[in-house]
Amino acid sequence: MLITTLDRYDFLPRFFRLASVNILSNLMVPLAGLISVAFLGHLGDIRHLAGVTLSTVLFNYIYRTFGFLRMSTTGMTAQAVGREDEQGVLITGLRNGILALGLGMMILILQYPLQEIGFALLSATSDVKASGQAYYDARIWAAPATLLNFVLIGWFLGREQSGKVLVLSAVGNAANILLDYLLIVRLGWESAGAGFATAMSQYLMLLIGIIFICREVRWKEIRGVAGQLFDLSALKEALALNRDIFIRTFAFLSTFSIFTNLSSAMGTMMLTENALLLQVVTLAIYFIDGLAFATESLAGIYRGKEDNEQLTSLVGISGGTGLVLGLSLALVFVLFPEPLFGLLTNHTEVIDSLDQYVSWLLPILGFGSIAFILDGYFLGLAEGPTIRSAALTATLLGFAPSAIAAWLFHSSHLLWLAMSLFMVARVITLGVQLPRTLKG
Structure with missing residues (x-):
């Protein structure tokens, strides 16, 4: 006690x-x-x-x-x-x-x-x-x-x-x-x-x-x-986990690369605008990953101890903190786009055009923060199949359909919707697996 x-x-x-x-x-x-x-x-x-x-x-x-x-x-x-x-x-x-x-x-x-x-x-x-x-x-x-x-x-x-x-x-x-x-x-x-x-x-x-x-x-x-x-059985288990995380990472890289390539296909101005917004997303991920890494470490330790009560506390604290952090970073850029984006470029026409797209940071960093925390949680549990399936589902069913529509209609809004749905799909696919891991 x-x-x-x-x-x-x-x-x-x-x-x-x-x-x-x-x-x-x-x-x-x-x-x-x-x-x-x-x-x-x-x-x-x-x-x-x-x-x-x-x-x-x-x-x-x-x-x-x-x-x-x-x-x-x-x-x-x-x-x-x-x-x-x-x-x-x-x-x-x-x-x-x-x-x-x-x-x-x-x-x-x-x-x-x-x-x-x-x-x-x-x-x-x-x-x-x-x-x-x-x-x-x-x-x-x-x-x-x-x-x-x-x-x-x-x-x-x-x-x-x-x-x-x-x-x-x-x-x-x-x-x-x-x-x-x-x-x-x-x-x-x-x-x-x-x-x-x-x-x-x-x-x-x-x-x-x-x-x-x-x-x-x-x-x-x-x-x-x-x-x-x-040891053959332990080696197979380790290689299987590494394989699943490899597939997960490759799906992520492909999603962001396709996003950038489609932005480029829509013209130099669109590529520039989306690249600046992606810089904000990348910066936010550096912060959120700090929480995700901590979640990963503690989730593994508590799983080793079979302490499901602490796992539950960990998910609540890390998820809530991640959400507040993600939305706060997004809100700063939504509320003050001109001075902040002005640090990245002095082209006023680009900054003015960003006003219509900057609000996409809210769903992307809101859902994305929870997604990265859940990702860290399941990485700590070493649940390779769960991580792999979530990433593939998010890319193929969350991102791809809207990304194809964005390419067909030459719409940057549809492209940012695709990225938002990618984050939402990650939250859903990982979230539905969460209760199973917390049972005694």
């Missing part, structure tokens, strides 16, 4: 401490990106900025597709923590680390086919593509470190060690900025310098992460679980 009471009083500060640290970690990524863009944007030739932007699209597909390494590691680690299974915690990190290393090496082996296919699908002038390829050739060598960092971050989050994740993010992004300045501004390596800066910062993050692990995990502990790393 005493433990339960203490857990209840400890729940709120525990959740918000995790969430706030996660949000700070998340926000460092776009901040570092903006500074890198500023360095490239002040070079004499703008093709370097355009080339890096082009190449980044390709890297987003490559690395975000492998985001399942972070997500599955968090959920499975957190459940092992909840069961007080120290060996299970270590095995999860090692097994996914081996998988990440293998996939990273595979990317290096296939780097040239990936480059040829990727740049063949991306439209740009030859000089912009050349600059983008120089960035690609430098950054691609960080593939093993990048994927291993996904596992490290997931492992630390699963153990509620978000402070270590904050340190990794701070070190990695600060190093990226300093190396950008050194290689781009001082040494004049242009887009290749930006690629090497990102690659070197990933390896520095990996080094710091390994130091953290070496301080608390002994070699004899690793040797003690080595024989269990390739």
Whole structure:
């Protein structure tokens, strides 16, 4: 009884401490990106900025597709923590680390086919593509470190060690900025310098992460679980979860890519307007993901403890907080569009035109905030089939019909309706599964 009471009083500060640290970690990524863009944007030739932007699209597909390494590691680690299974915690990190290393090496082996296919699908002038390829050739060598960092971050989050994740993010992004300045501004390596800066910062993050692990995990502990790393049934279970999260992530990426491509087909002005609104959505997601990551960690721990009462409290607190945060961010832009969008562009005709579309942020961030929280909840429970089915249903039945209509009628409103329905479908498909997970 005493433990339960203490857990209840400890729940709120525990959740918000995790969430706030996660949000700070998340926000460092776009901040570092903006500074890198500023360095490239002040070079004499703008093709370097355009080339890096082009190449980044390709890297987003490559690395975000492998985001399942972070997500599955968090959920499975957190459940092992909840069961007080120290060996299970270590095995999860090692097994996914081996998988990440293998996939990273595979990317290096296939780097040239990936480059040829990727740049063949991306439209740009030859000089912009050349600059983008120089960035690609430098950054691609960080593939093993990048994927291993996904596992490290997931492992630390699963153990509620978000402070270590904050340190990794701070070190990695600060190093990226300093190396950008050194290689781009001082040494004049242009887009290749930006690629090497990102690659070197990933390896520095990996080094710091390994130091953290070496301080608390002994070699004899690793040797003690080595024989269990390739247990066939456990390996199949882990691969199945990773596969389901992979499909979920690919569905998300495809939805946002199709949205952007359809915006482009409607003209430069429409693409510009929708891109600015998407920047707001992306910014909001960095905040909401901080709550979702905290939900993911605690959901896994409470599932491991079989504590359904705390799971119920977690869903209520995280869902309500996410909804307030999402709607608040949307309302700020709805109420003050001119000064806020004025920070992103000085083209008044674009800002004036945004007035008719900015209200779409309310349903997208309102339903979207709940969707991301539920996504984090089910990731923490490691329910791969639920996550996969929800994503596919949201893309194929929520987004696609209205997106097709938007293309046929050349309507941006229908396109934003498609994105809204995508978020609504995610809430419904995940929400109907929620009561089942809370039963005793």
